[in-house]
Amino acid sequence: MRIGDTVPDYAIEVRNLKKSYGNFTAVNGISFNVRKGEIFSLLGPNGAGKTTTIEIMEGVRTRDSGIVSILGIDPGKDRKALLNIAGILPQDFNFINNVTPMESLRFYIGSMSAESDPMELLAMVELDDKSNTVFEKLSGGQKQKLGLAMSLVNDPEVIFLDEPTAGLDPISRRTIWKVIGDLKKRGKSIVLTTHYLEEAENLADYVSIINHGEIVANGSPSDIVRENHDHDTMVVHVDDQTVMRGIDLGVNYTIQGNSVTISLTENAQFFSVVEKFRQLGINITDLTLKRESLEDVFIRMVNGDNSNEN
Numbered sequence: 001m002r003i004g005d006t007v008p009d010y011a012i013e014v015r016n017l018k019k020s021y022g023n024f025t026a027v028n029g030i031s032f033n034v035r036k037g038e039i040f041s042l043l044g045p046n047g048a049g050k051t052t053t054i055e056i057m058e059g060v061r062t063r064d065s066g067i068v069s070i071l072g073i074d075p076g077k078d079r080k081a082l083l084n085i086a087g088i089l090p091q092d093f094n095f096i097n098n099v100t101p102m103e104s105l106r107f108y109i110g111s112m113s114a115e116s117d118p119m120e121l122l123a124m125v126e127l128d129d130k131s132n133t134v135f136e137k138l139s140g141g142q143k144q145k146l147g148l149a150m151s152l153v154n155d156p157e158v159i160f161l162d163e164p165t166a167g168l169d170p171i172s173r174r175t176i177w178k179v180i181g182d183l184k185k186r187g188k189s190i191v192l193t194t195h196y197l198e199e200a201e202n203l204a205d206y207v208s209i210i211n212h213g214e215i216v217a218n219g220s221p222s223d224i225v226r227e228n229h230d231h232d233t234m235v236v237h238v239d240d241q242t243v244m245r246g247i248d249l250g251v252n253y254t255i256q257g258n259s260v261t262i263s264l265t266e267n268a269q270f271f272s273v274v275e276k277f278r279q280l281g282i283n284i285t286d287l288t289l290k291r292e293s294l295e296d297v298f299i300r301m302v303n304g305d306n307s308n309e310n
């Protein structure tokens with residue numbers, strides 16, 4: 001349970017999930033919950049174990065141990081039941097080269113006895129103008145949009161998206177974000193893997209940061225930043241750098257040209273530094289304060305360490 005929970009209403013529960021490939025441990029006992037109607041993001045660097053985890057949740061890969069429940073279904077035992085309620089967009093989605101988006105969707109809708117309208121799905125992902133272009137002629141982003149549309153044909157309750165916007169331009173990325181946001185508004189539960197900090201920060205209600213198969217932080221993006229906050233940066237411009245000679249501000253700082261970059265580990269230091277400048281009669285011509293972002297925290301947590309990269 002998360003802190004503050006009284007009656008949890010989880011769509012997904014993962015407990016102590018483990019998966020090894022030979023003697024290499026890819027996922028080492030991770031646990032998390034996804035609330036109904038929530039966007040949950042598994043955020044981590046290349047090779048962290050995101051695809052392994054999400055594909056176990058999709059019933060595509062087997063797990064070694066642990067519990068996985070998707071709306072009460074164990075994907076390792078009843079994949080058929082899972083596919084009735086889940087939509088899946090795999091990483092690097094691919095399809096048959098000489099088939100058009102319209103044909104692909106019609107085929108999927110027919111095979112799942114679904115009732116969705118292919119043109120409506122294509123319009124939703126802004127691919128209606130390519131409805132009759134064969135798959136191999138679609139751009140990378142267009143292929144990805146088709147994959148997303150295909151994952152939604154059965155109006156699923158739970159949607160798994162493995163790096164849905166990898167390699168997409170900023171406009172296409174926002175189209176996909178909007179589709180994901182609209183799905184959430186319709187009460188769908190969404191699991192999204194990404195290594196784009198901006199994506200997790202913009203979309204996710206709850207994030208688990210995974211590194212080397214272990215969860216290193218949990219929470220809303222703002223909670224993760226607050227709890228793992230190290231320092232903020234204050235940049236002050238002065239008239240002339242010589243005024244800073246030999247001055248003790250009580251905190252660490254560096255000088256470059258007429259800019260003084262000051263590291264603040266506590267909020268109160270901001271005021272004491274400003275007061276110090278005032279007492280010393282040093283004129284501040286400009287002042288900016290940069291709070292740490294999820295990216296700053298993430299980079300520190302994974303320590304720039306990509307030694308488990310493929």
Ligand SMILES: Nc1ncnc2c1ncn2[C@@H]1O[C@H](COP(=O)(O)OP(=O)(O)OP(=O)(O)O)[C@@H](O)[C@H]1O
Pocket residue numbers: 021024026044045046047048049050051052053091195308309310
């Ligand atoms: N079928 C497999 N056989 C052996 N090792 C594998 C297999 N699949 C994944 N791995 C290894 O497990 C680790 C986790 O891989 P996974 O694909 O889950 O990472 P990921 O977080 O999705 O990375 P990316 O961001 O690059 O997609 C990697 O070190 C990878 O090489």
Ligand SMILES: [Mg+2]
Pocket residue numbers: 050051052091162
């Ligand atoms: Mg992956």
